[in-house]
Structures are given as structure tokens and as C-alpha cells.
Amino acid sequence: MIGFKVSDKFFSIKDTLTCGQIFRFTESDGVYRVISGDKLCYARNCLDGVYIECKDTDIDYFRHFFDLETDYSEIYNKAISSGFEILKKSAKEGKGVRILNQNPLEMLFSFIVSQNNNIPRIKSIIEKLCTNLGEEREFFGEKYFAFPSVSKMANATLDFYKSIGLGYRAEYILTLAKDINNNGFDEEKLSKLSTNELLEELLKIKGVGKKVADCVLLFGFRRTDSFPVDTWIDKVYKENFNGKEKDRKKISNYFVDLFKEDSGYFQQYLFYYKRSIENK
DNA sequence: CTCCAGGAGTCAT
DNA sequence: ATGACTCATGGA
Numbered sequence: 001m002i003g004f005k006v007s008d009k010f011f012s013i014k015d016t017l018t019c020g021q022i023f024r025f026t027e028s029d030g031v032y033r034v035i036s037g038d039k040l041c042y043a044r045n046c047l048d049g050v051y052i053e054c055k056d057t058d059i060d061y062f063r064h065f066f067d068l069e070t071d072y073s074e075i076y077n078k079a080i081s082s083g084f085e086i087l088k089k090s091a092k093e094g095k096g097v098r099i100l101n102q103n104p105l106e107m108l109f110s111f112i113v114s115q116n117n118n119i120p121r122i123k124s125i126i127e128k129l130c131t132n133l134g135e136e137r138e139f140f141g142e143k144y145f146a147f148p149s150v151s152k153m154a155n156a157t158l159d160f161y162k163s164i165g166l167g168y169r170a171e172y173i174l175t176l177a178k179d180i181n182n183n184g185f186d187e188e189k190l191s192k193l194s195t196n197e198l199l200e201e202l203l204k205i206k207g208v209g210k211k212v213a214d215c216v217l218l219f220g221f222r223r224t225d226s227f228p229v230d231t232w233i234d235k236v237y238k239e240n241f242n243g244k245e246k247d248r249k250k251i252s253n254y255f256v257d258l259f260k261e262d263s264g265y266f267q268q269y270l271f272y273y274k275r276s277i278e279n280k
Numbered sequence: 281c282t283c284c285a286g287g288a289g290t291c292a293t
Numbered sequence: 294a295t296g297a298c299t300c301a302t303g304g305a
Contacts, residue, residue, distance in 0.1 A: 020286065111286080118285035121303070167301025172288090209288045230286035247295085248287090271286080 002056045003041070004063070007049035010072035012096020017043075019097050019272035021219045023110055023123045024130070024147070035130075036065055037103050038146030040139045055139070067098045075265045082259075086240035087266060090273035097268050099222065104187055105180070106147045107220030108205075111212045112172050121165065128164040132156075154181035172207025195223045210249050224264035227255040232274045233267065 013032050017025050024035040032043045041054035041062050054062050063069065079091035109129075114122045133148035133156055154177040161170035190198055195217060202213040214228035229237070229248040237243035237251050245251050256263045 114285095115287040116285065116300080117287085117302085118304080121285075125302095162301085165302060168299090169301080207288070211287060215286075228286070231284090232286070275286090 003051060003053035004059055005046065005049050005051050006066070006068060008068070008072075010076060010096060011050060011066070011068065011098060012094075013043040013045065013050050015094045015096035015272060016066065016098045016100065018276075019094060019268045020119075020275070021100055021215075021268065022102065023114075023119075023126050035144060035147075036061075036100075037106060038135065038137055040137070040144050064101050067101055070098070072098060072265075075262060078262055079266055079269055082266075084241070086236065086273075087269065090269040091266075093276065094269045094272040097265075097272055099224065099264060099268060100219065101222060102219050103147070104190070104216065104220035105150065105185060107216045108202075108208075109147075109153070109173060109176070111215040111219075112169060112176070112207045113166065114215070115169065115207070115209070115212055117169075125165050129153075132160070132164065150177055150180045150185070153177035169207060176205055176207065191221065195225050198223065199226075210252065214252060218264040218267070222264075225256055225261050227252045227259070227263040227267045229255075230271075232271055232278075235278075236270050236274050 014027075017027075017032055017034065022034070022036075026033045030044055034041050034043060039054070039058050039061055041052055041058065043050055043052050045051075052062055052066070076091055076095060079087050082088065110122075110126055113125050113129075117125075130145040130147055133152045134145035135149070137144055137146055153173070156174070156177075158170055158174055161173055166173060190201060193201065198217060198221060199213055202208050202216055203210070208216070211228055211230055214226045217223040217226040218228060227233075229252045234248065234251065237245075237254075241254075243251060243254070245254065255267070259266050
């Protein structure tokens, strides 16, 4: 069996996958099947850590994907000692959360799908997108599908997108795919922009507002000085931070002013905690 | 039946 | 700048 083991108290496969940053994963009997781009791995808990099973040529990819080169003890300790009781509880509950290193374009399309939608449906739609337009790959005899290329997505029809359940978001996806297919997506150039400059660029895209842009910034471009505000974080803000603002842009700015470069990490702790306690 | 889901575009003040 | 209305879809 090929792969590698991770023993780090600040890495939990469950916490990391279920804190809302990734849609392409499933769980069965404690075994997590994860797809990123065109690569697949299985992850499961073992006696003293987590075992990641993947092709030997993908080991470096998944080490980086799971952000295993980052030391989370400092981030965790800052959350614990922040003075906010809810953040302390959240960090303890989601101690094993890490911010994944995911592909910017995959995040962009995925989070456009996410708007005004629920997580099971989002996962289902993205899966249909991949099985219909993605290239078929193989993992030791098992077939799976990569996230589709932009050219494939640009050449699909509007009716196809509607048929997989995208609803009114179908136009957003097709328009964006065509635009990128024609004009490109200069990841190098975008990566050099400041967080605010990059935010402005993302907001030019139809179907991308502040929330989706913040998710792309954080999960696709690893801008941890961004703080996505959705319905869950909105609740945390009102209930635990005594917040009075109604505008989610202002709420997001409030948190970034407060937490600076730790914003994204803390947002994941809070999201994970709030959703886990209210979903049961 | 209504309400909601990791919101955003549009148009009216 | 702010507020409402609307936008598909499916599950609760």
C-alpha cells in the first residue's frame, strides 16, 4: 500500500474535510475519499495519526494539499488566548482543522455553485459536473473523474448546466468558462496582487459577490486575511460577538480588522463549530 | 403549503 | 450607500 502517515495533533482528517472548504470528498466507515483537481487519495485514522493513501507520484502533492508543512500550534494558541470564549471553544473542538491548498479555478467554479445553495446539493452538482465533463482517471483500477478543464466547460451547453441542477447559476458558470477559455486566467499575475486588489478582480465576475470572492481568496489563493461571512458566521457574529451590523461586507471587515492574518483560520474554527453543534 | 440553503444581480429610493 | 425583490432547485 502506497502513501504516508501523519502524526500531528493539529491534523484531523475529519475536522479538515468537514469544516466547509472542500466539496469533493465522501466518507464511508471512517474512510475518506478525497479528490483534488485530477488526483485522488484515501485518508483514514490509524493508531497514532492519519494514513493517507495515494499514488507515490502524488505524495508531495497531497502533503502540500493538506498543508502539512505549516505549524498550526501558534495559530491554535492564538485562537485559544484571543479572549473570545466562542473562539476558544471552537478551536478546541476543531483542533485538527487545516486550510487546504486547493486550485484557484476549481474553487472559483465550486463556490459560484455554492451561492444560495446547501452543501449536499453543492456536492452533488459538482460531482455531476465532473462525471460529465471531467477526464476519466484511474486509481489502482478504480475509475474517477478529474475536475473539468475550462475548455470542456466552455464547450458545454446551457441546457447541460441546467440539467445538473444549477438553476439560475448555469449562466454564471457557462459565461465564466467561455470568458476564461477565450481570455485565459493568469494565476501567476493574480497571485502577485494584494488581497484587496485580488478581491476587486474577483468581484468583476458575474455570480461572484463578496462571500464567494472571500472563499476563493481563502481556499484558492490562501489569503488568510479574508473572512467569508455566510449564514452560519452571521449567527456567530450576532450571538457571540454581540454584533450589530447587518451588512455582511461590514461583518467580514470587522473580523479581518480583529484577526488580521489569522482571519481565515479562525473563520474555519468558528464555522466548523457552529455548524457541528447546530446540525445535531 | 412555506421556508431555507456557505448569495448575488438588479432596480428603486 | 442602502433596501427590497428576484433568481432555480430540492429537501425539511
